Amino acid sequence: MTLPSLWQVRHPHHPRPGRSPEGTWDTVVVGAGITGATTALLLARAGQRVLLLEAREVGAGSTGRSTAKLSLLQGTRLSQLARRHGPTVVGHYLDLHREGQAWLTRFADEHGVAVQRRPAYTFAATGNGEARARAELWVAQEAGLAVEWVDQPPLPFESRGAVRLADQAQLDPMELLGALIAQGEDHGVTLVEGARVRKVRGDGPIQVETTAGTARAAHVVLATNMPILDRGGFFARAKPSRSYALAFRSPELPDGMYLSADTPTVSLRDTPAGHGEGALLLIGGHGHGTGRSAPTSRHLDQLRRWTHEHYPAAEEVAAWSAQDFQTHHGLPYIGPLLPGSDILVAGGYAKWGITGGAGAAVALAARVLGGHVPWADALQPWSRQELSGTPSAALINAEVGVELVRGWVRPLRRGGQGRLVCSHLGGILTWNDAEQSWDCPLHGSRFDPDGEVLEGPAVCPVRRRLPV
Ligand SMILES: Cc1cc2nc3c(=O)[nH]c(=O)nc-3n(C[C@H](O)[C@H](O)[C@H](O)COP(=O)(O)OP(=O)(O)OC[C@H]3O[C@@H](n4cnc5c(N)ncnc54)[C@H](O)[C@@H]3O)c2cc1C
Ligand code: FES
Known part of the structure; x- marks a missing residue:
């Protein structure tokens, strides 16, 4: 489940x-x-x-x-890639997303899929966040995006400014x-x-x-x-991570798609009225490595607290989480x-x-x-x-090695209940209380309470319990 x-x-x-x-x-x-x-x-x-x-x-x-923003301004992603790979690769990366954005918005227009045009913002809440957002502004400008700096983005709380890119899009995936x-x-x-x-x-x-x-x-x-x-x-060669999302009825809605330059990341967008509901506020973020944080429900609670602090009248209608992978390069x-x-x-x-x-x-x-x-x-x-990116791949593997050792040692120390073993390469699964699943900290496979695969790379159910 x-x-x-x-x-x-x-x-x-x-x-x-x-x-x-x-x-x-x-x-x-x-x-x-x-x-x-x-x-x-x-x-x-x-x-x-x-x-x-x-x-x-x-x-x-x-x-x-997904939160399904179709945006070329992606938090602080371009400046991270520029530091690593330089401007030519940033250009190719943007070509990929430009192609995808153009293809999807054309397809949506031709086939009656609702798309909302919105400006995208990378906003800063702290001094560090502002430095990161300004670095993003510079790299995005160098890459030819029509970005600008706004001192006061239209948010119902104080910020230290934001990068803005007009005419991006969002939809229902x-x-x-x-x-x-x-x-x-x-x-x-x-x-x-x-x-x-x-x-x-x-x-x-x-x-x-x-x-x-x-x-x-x-x-x-x-x-x-x-x-x-x-x-x-x-x-x-990739790190799996889970992030959280919540939908709220709220009298106040963001007039654009926002992503914070600070950590933990917070993402905001609206979704228009439909399906028997009025317009909704979507809040996401607070990601962490899959299977490496417990209890997972605390991340949803932190996002709930953040929302009630900044949108006090918000009333929750849905909460969920999702997984994606960041490669070593x-x-x-x-x-x-x-x-x-x-x-x-x-x-x-x-x-x-x-x-x-x-x-x-x-x-x-x-x-x-x-x-x-x-x-x-x-x-x-x-x-x-x-x-x-090979040295980073070695680092990911080293982290996986540490998890593996921790995973095998922990059940023996605690004794008593044993642990479930991942059917991929034998990682020790951890309980995800928010999603009621068994998650693998090694490469991100997930299993339902009966051991059936929810997400790969595993392709077979969990059958074994580690003896104590
Ligand atoms: C919280 C969150 C918010 C996000 N927001 C955005 C956003 O705003 N904008 C954006 O661009 N991206 C966003 N993303 C990222 C985006 O959602 C994903 O990168 C994208 O959906 C990946 O699509 P995919 O088709 O490659 O994989 P998926 O959508 O995961 O599809 C893979 C499919 O393969 C199936 N499958 C797996 N193993 C097997 C197997 N062995 N046999 C048969 N089928 C199998 C799965 O069941 C699944 O249906 C977000 C991600 C997260 C986690
Ligand atoms: S050991 Fe690879 S996903 Fe679990």
């Missing part, structure tokens, strides 16, 4: 019974979030026979739980996914839900083994947020699982994967069809930028 997001409650799931993945396809796309749904649609529009496999249901992953899937199916995409991919093997054709049968294809796209296959070692992965492979991957969007996922889909579909998107080169796994 996980807490459903506001969007998931608004768009109940409609099962499609009696479908099988068996057969031969041009491309099998794994994962029905923004990356997979968009890739499947693009390939089907180009005339391919496409199978879209989903372990749970459409939007069950991060997309259906489940409404968007519904339209992408409907268009995909109109173009011949076969969607099979409840089919978890367990293995991908062979080539010409590649065999995709799922809990519902085996599919064969010339190309496979793993759009599972973090690649589920251990080949390529992506799980060891800070850039998403978009390209082959291994050099030359026909298995492609995309993920590691560091909480900016709505525009990032749509942009990635454009690059992945072009690659499957034999084309080439120049800005995607810098974002390929195994690129120069990726290899430049």
Whole structure:
């Protein structure tokens, strides 16, 4: 059981019974979030026979739980990337998000998905935050974004100023996914839900083994947020983190999309009236490493306190959390699982994967069809930028090593109850009281109270209890 997001409650799931993945396809796309749904649609529009496999249901992953801002101003992300990789890579990163933003807003306009145009702000609450926000202003200006500094952003509390970028967008991610899937199916995409991919093997054709049968294809796209296959070692080169979101009825609403430059991060947006509710205030943030904070419910409580301090009349209507991955070099992965492979991957969007996922889909579909998107080169796994992040990958692995040791020592010390062991690579699971799940601190797999997989890279249920 996980807490459903506001969007998931608004768009109940409609099962499609009696479908099988068996057969031969041009491309099998794994994962029905923004990356997979968009890739499947693009390939089907180009005339391919496409199978879209989903372990749970459409939007069950991060997309259906996102705050869904489509913004090129992304907190302090550009200045972080500039420090690490320099201005050329920042330019390619922005090209990815520009492509995704333009593609999505055009698709939404053409298919009746509601989009609200809003300015985006990176705001500062402290002196440190102001320094970070001003660094972002400078990098964003150098990269050609029409950003400006505002001393007093229109917030109902004091701040130390903000970077502002006009004419960005926000939407309901489940409404968007519904339209992408409907268009995909109109173009011949076969969607099979409840089919978890367990293995991908062979080539010409590649065999995709799922809990519902085996599919064969010339190309496979793993759009599972973090690649589920251990080949390529992506799980060891990215940090999973969870963040929280709450929706409130409130007489006061932000007139834009805000993200703080300070930590812990706070995100604000509104959502217009609809689905029997008036307009709502959405507050998010307070992220932490998956499986590395207990009790998790305290993060929701901190965000509740923050909201009541700044929006005293706010009345809660929904609370949930979601997961995303930050790679060791800070850039998403978009390209082959291994050099030359026909298995492609995309993920590691560091909480900016709505525009990032749509942009990635454009690059992945072009690659499957034999084309080439120049800005995607810098974002390929195994690129120069990726290899430049190797020391950070070692650091992530060192942290994982510490967690592993802690995890194995802790149950022995406490004795008595034993611990659940992750079916991926044996991490000791921790209880997530906010979402009622067992979470792995190593690579972010999550399991329901019965041990069934909620999120990968694990593909099998938890079966073992560590003896004490
Ligand atoms: C709190 C929060 C707020 C965010 N807000 C924003 C925002 O405002 N703007 C923005 O751009 N981004 C935002 N993001 C990031 C964004 O939501 C994600 O990066 C994006 O949704 C990732 O999309 P995806 O399609 O790659 O993955 P997902 O949406 O996670 O989809 C992957 C799918 O693959 C399926 N799957 C996994 N394993 C298997 C398997 N073995 N077999 C079959 N299927 C499988 C899953 O069930 C899932 O449905 C936010 C993230 C968080 C955590
Ligand atoms: S996710 Fe890798 S060991 Fe748990």
